[in-house]
Each structure stands twice: as structure tokens, then as C-alpha cells.
Amino acid sequence: INGARLIMVATPANAHGDIAEQLAPFLKDDQIIMLNPGRTLGTHYFYNLLEKNGLKANVIVAEADTLIYTCRLVKNGLCRVFSLKKELHVAAHNPDDTQMVCELLSEFYxxxxxxxxxxxxxLSNLGVIFHPVPVILNIARIEEQSTFSHYKQGISPTVATFLEKIDNERIAIANALGVKVDTAVKWLNRIYRTEGDTLYEALQNNVAYTEVLAPTTIHTRYIYEDIQTGLVPLSILSKELGIENSAMDCVIRLASMLYNYDFYLNGRNEGIIDFQKIINSRKVAISR
Amino acid sequence: INGARLIMVATPANAHGDIAEQLAPFLKDDQIIMLNPGRTLGTHYFYNLLEKNGLKANVIVAEADTLIYTCRLVKNGLCRVFSLKKELHVAAHNPDDTQMVCELLSEFYxxxxxxxxxxxxxLSNLGVIFHPVPVILNIARIEEQSTFSHYKQGISPTVATFLEKIDNERIAIANALGVKVDTAVKWLNRIYRTEGDTLYEALQNNVAYTEVLAPTTIHTRYIYEDIQTGLVPLSILSKELGIENSAMDCVIRLASMLYNYDFYLNGRNEGIIDFQKIINSRKVAISR
Structure with missing residues (x-):
């Protein structure tokens, strides 16, 4: 990384901890670390871990809302890119740096x-809504090695209604923090031009999702990434904000019991992120 | 029911409330009401509802641990009996009446x-272990009208391990109350002569379960009966006894969100049963 201006981190976000730990001692002033994507509170988490691991340099950490490519690994070392996203929303940890980071990235995209x-x-992290719960509510079928469409078969009307509950909790957090985000249904309507007023209808009408199969193992980033880097920080934000978080909280607890793994303890929790500080600085920003 | 000595109540236990309400005004002294089965704290619940609904007579309420017949409704008015259970454990609400009730029943069975x-x-209520969680963790598949074996396919290794957590909570309650009950695995080994040290092995080895299909709708007694009359009272007992009840509690919460129905409020809860009195009288009995 010596001499690199821009360092692109394009891993599932649950690897950010390891990467920050290994990067920290080698970073130089003015290097930009770009998380693709950051998931929820990615730059906060990454910065804190850099500092814990001996960061001396003055660096910029930024994040995208999603991975720019829709792609899958074909085999080790070979990745198939299906498409490029139509929009990639990017923010630097310090908003004053966002313009500069975006200009730099625009040279390539x-x-x-x-x-x-x-x-x-x-807060636009939709993996949190679409990924972990359908895995959990189809866990026997996945473990049985059944082949089924993650979105079309895995998300039945009852599952979709439950996802809407989780989505409502996410939207309530965004509203409380004065951040504009789309509901999952509106996001589908906007990005994929799907029709439908309910999440179930929108998902069933989305042709692009037809062939997206469910994970072939229960040990998938749909669980480890999306719970630790999405549901956990969102659940803590909602708790700190005094917002109902029964659905998110219940999923984290159930997953921890099913996987015999403490997602909360291993997630982006209060031990690594100062949630109250984030909320307070946002309140200051809103009141300006 | 005029002139009846023995009144057999053989419905899913979530109907006990309605039945007690309708029976109460018509009961005569010395009539015996037999719940087949009582599920968890059935006689307590039934007695209290009889009293709330104006019971004047001096009656005996008793319960069995399971339904004596293994049977299914073929169509309205026609029931197919597959087999008679090898043992039916029966207790009267007041233990002093148990012998008399058993003698009366032994005239017929x-x-x-x-x-x-x-x-x-x-506390031998095994429906609580085997019924609701596999429905919930296969809810998309059931809603999609897939046909699969409830026990063999619906209970994958991860599901079985989670059921063992719930079972451990049930066993801990029984231990705290000085009541001897089998673990689910030992029960399978005893009743069905299945081999296997884990619940998954025991279930996979149980030939009798091969053709038991999963419910064809998510609105099934496996949910409404077993959560309201089993998981809810067990969860409250564990809480009152200071026993870990994360697994039971999590299932009740998740089910309530998935079904948009408050299983706790509609279940055998503190509003109807005096849990502390049951625990205290048991402590007195143990210390004798």
C-alpha cells in the first residue's frame, strides 16, 4: 500500500475488523480508505479499529452504500461481473472530505x-432487511441442500410482512436522526421499477431476483455480515434513540442461539462505537 | 352433561377456555372433567376459568399427559384411529383424587x-418441543404449500440443536420443582426405541415419524395450541423460578410478530394462573 492514494476495501463488511487491524501500522498521511460497502456505521467502526491498532497517519475513511458491481466469485481468482450499479452513493467519515473523495472516484466510475x-x-443498508431473516426462516431447507429462489420462494407473504417490521424500525431510526432513506418497497420500486405496494408484491414482481438462489450453506455472509455489521448497530441505535426494536432484537437473539455464536458481542457494538456521540452530533447538525 | 359422571374434553388445549366458559353453569357436584391432554398447567387454567364463569358445583378436574389415541380427522364426523398409546399418565388437580379418577378411567382403558x-x-408436554419451532423455521416452505416430513426434513441439525436448548429449559424447570421428566431424546428412546444421543439422531432414526407431514397451513394447532398452552406457561414458570428462558421467550416473541397475534396475552399467563402459588406449594411439598 506504499504509494497508493486510494485503498479499496471490497470484502464482506464482517472482515473490516481484520483489515483495519492489519492496515493500521502501514498507512501514510492523506491515504484514502474506501469501504465498498461500509454497511452500517462502517467508517466509525473502521476508524476506531485503526486507532486501536496504532494508526499514526492522518487518513480519510469513506464508504459506499453498496458494492459497485453486481458480481459473484466463479472460482478462486475469477469473478464474474453481471452489471455495474446505476448509482453509488459515497460519503467520507468527515463530510468535508466527501466532495474530494467523490471527485477522485469519478475518475474511474x-x-x-x-x-x-x-x-x-x-441507514440505506438493505442487506439487513433482505438477507438474514430469510436464511433463518428457511434454515432447515438450506441445511437440507434444497435449491430455491432466495427472494421469490424464501420470502413468503408472512416472511415479507416480518421484513417490513424490521424495515419500519430502520426507517424510524433514520427519521429520528433526520436522515432521508427509502423504505425497502420504495427502494425496489425506484431501483428495479417493480410494481407493488407491499414488500411481498414488489419482490415477486422483480424479475432481476428470480434466479438469485438461496445460500447453499447456513454459514453465509447473509448471516455473519448482515447481522454483525447491520442489525447489531441498528438495534443499538434504536435502543439509544428510544425506538421500538423488537424485531431486530429478536432476530439477533434467535440467530445467536441457532448459530451458537454471539453476534452482538462480535458485532459493531458499544465497545467499539460511541453511539451516543453519533446521536448527539446529529442532533446538533439538525438543530443548526 | 346432566347425569354424566365423566366429561371427556378431547380438543386442542387452546379450546379449553371456551369449553370451561360454556360448561361452568351446567356442572353438578362430583362430576369429573378429564382434559385429554391438559398440556401445561391445564387443570389450573381450567379450574380458574370455571370459577370465573360462575361454577357453583364441587367438581374434579383431571388431565392426561397426551391424547390416548394417535388419530387424525378424515373428514368432519369421521376420525381415523391409528393406534392407542401404550401408557397414559393421568393426574387430578388435587392429588388425593388421582387414584379414584384412574380407577374410573381403567374401566374403559x-x-x-x-x-x-x-x-x-x-411438564412432560413434548408438543412444546416438537411442534412450534419447526413450523416457524420452515414457515416459507409451509406457506409455499411444499410437502415435507415435519420431523425428518423440517428438523435439520441446527433446528434440532435449538430444540434441545428449549428442552433444557423445560428440564431445568422440572428439576427446580422436583418433578421427574425425561429429556426429549430419552423420551424418544423410551417410547419409540430410537437410537441416538442427540435429538437429531433420535428423530432421524424414528421410523414412526417418517410419514408425519408438516402442516399444510401456517395456521395450525402446532402454533396456536403449543405456544399458548405450553411455551407461555413454561416461560413464565422459568422466569418465576429464575431459570434461563431465552429460547422459549424468543420463540414466543418471534411467533407473535410473525402471526400478528399476542400469544403471551392469549396464553396461559399470570392473569389466569397464580404461578407463584404453584411454585410455593411445590416447595412445601418437596420440603416435607
Missing amino acids: DVIVPAESVLETG | DVIVPAESVLETG
């Missing part, structure tokens, strides 16, 4: 859109 | 075994 803050990118 | 108390029959 023509879909970069500056986001207001990392709360905007982080 | 030769499999009656007196139980020590209604805690023994009620």
Missing part, C-alpha cells in the same frame, strides 16, 4: 453520487 | 398410569 453523511449510506 | 401430580403431566 461515472455513477458516483455524494451522500450527505455516512448515516445516509449506513 | 387398560393403559392408565397414575401420575404424581399435574406438574408431572404438564
